[in-house]
Amino acid sequence: MKVLVINAGSSSMKFTLFSMANNTVLAKGQFERLGTDKPNMIYKRLSDGLKFEGIVPVRNLEEALKRVCAKLVDPADGVMKDLGEIVAIGHRVLLGGEKITKPVKVDEGVKEIIREYIPLGPLHNPANLAGIEACEAAMPGIPNVAVFDTQFHMTMPPEAYLYAIPTEYYEKYGIRKYGFHGTSHRYVTLATAEFLGKKPEDVTLITCHLGNGCSMAAVKNGKVIDTTMGLTPLEGLMMGTRSGDLDPAVVIHLIELGHSTKEVDTILNKKSGLYGVGGINSGDMRDMINAAEGGNEQAELALKMFARRVVKYVGAYYVLLGGADALVFTGGVGEYSVPMRKRITSQLGALGLKLDDERNKECFGKPGVISTDDSKWKMIVMPTDEELMIATDTVNTLGLKK
Missing domain, CATH: 3.30.420.40 (ATPase, nucleotide binding domain)
Structure with a gap:
């Protein structure tokens, strides 16, 4: 088949x-x-x-x-x-x-x-x-x-997916948080549960899909209770070319400065994030790390901002979940960027997490635990496979037998 x-x-x-x-x-x-x-x-x-x-x-x-x-x-x-x-x-x-x-x-x-x-x-x-x-x-x-892309996030409760704006905008126009990268978050949830020897409904995870686009999900007993992306994939973490979270008044101010709505959309989606801050005409994490290691202060600032936002959401989601079994890294950056994983995890000591440097280096694009044995909970690298998830969903939706 x-x-x-x-x-x-x-x-x-x-x-x-x-x-x-x-x-x-x-x-x-x-x-x-x-x-x-x-x-x-x-x-x-x-x-x-x-x-x-x-x-x-x-x-x-x-x-x-x-x-x-x-x-x-x-x-x-x-x-x-x-x-x-x-x-x-x-x-x-x-x-x-x-x-x-x-x-x-x-x-x-x-x-x-x-x-x-x-x-x-x-x-x-x-x-x-x-x-x-x-x-x-x-x-x-x-x-x-x-x-x-939104499917896995549909288990969020209203207090998570609604924005604090007049409810008529949700009721009339569907303005709410939808979340994205859902196929990836679902795959790594299932794969991590299997890796831990548990059923999906028995795992509580913070999943981090870090690539050119970035998002995180708080997964309690196998179901999403919150995620970082929102109405569009622009909300949440700092990304390769997207701004992520910002004061909504920034949009208003940019328009008042003479930018059209289309120009503002381009600025926030294609000219921001690592690309906008790093000053090297690239939003690629590898280029940014190389520039920072070469002494580029703007690139170093971009990396600090990127890591800080991930750390902030890890803390928030850990509290929302009431603890977790594992912090899971996936996506191009999450799976392969040993330096960025170290930048992020080195700031999580308050949550009882400790990085094992050798394990971190060994987990280059392959699954494995990167935390020390005495960490309060685990940090795991789990490569995603959105294509296999889509193929499996396709077979199951049509009721086909392998």
Whole structure:
């Protein structure tokens, strides 16, 4: 049984083809810089390490998907004889509001709801929808399933998801905290429970998805009671290019200074965070650490700000949860940035946590405990696998048997 997972963005498309019999990846890759004159395709076959990378002239996402399909069935480079071997396609979708709170087979009604929430997800929802429609055109008859980023966070109580503004704005317009990265937080919750030898309903965790986008979740007995991202993925932690939390009056002031709402959106989403503070024309954590180690004071300030905000939320969530079994790091930064994990964890001594430096170095992109044996609770690195979670949800939603 083969399931294709698609994660379509505004200028990119990631794809992963799974054999669900043993949850193995057959092929994966992505298109980058879609919409430019140099769209780049990366294709990897996992069985023997075959890799293709190069500029492939496509004009849009639909053409990119056709190239992917051709590669998957190519006699020399492919992994199957016919596209008909794919039984279903799973899609990462940003937001379905309160109208869709679980994975769902795509039909016209589902697509209409995705369109309805474009104003709250102007970068993601249109691209996610385009990915679905491209698959419908390229592989007619194969069912598509939408898996929403917000799903795992729908267990938050009203005191967590409501904003302290007039309730009419929630009732009329759905303005509330939705939370994102839910597929990742759910995967690492399940994986960490298994790692600890417990059932998901028996674990209480603080999960930290740290990458270019960053979010945290407070998970009590396997269910989210709070998360850092809000109405959009802009709220919460400092990120690669996003500001995270700030005084709402900053937005008002920027507009009064003459910036349009579109310009303010660009400033806060694409020109802030590490990129905006670090002064090195990059929002990449690796670049920022290298610059700081080279004596760049602005880069050092950006790293201090990033770590401080994570630490602040760890403290808040620990109290909300009434204690926790583990603090879990995932995402590109969480899994691979040994220096940033040290910056964060070195400030958590008041909660009874101690970092084991050697364990921290050893856990480079692989699961493991990085706290000392005498820590009050554990700190764990747990690589995420959102694609496998989406593929699994797709199979379960359609009632398919492996």
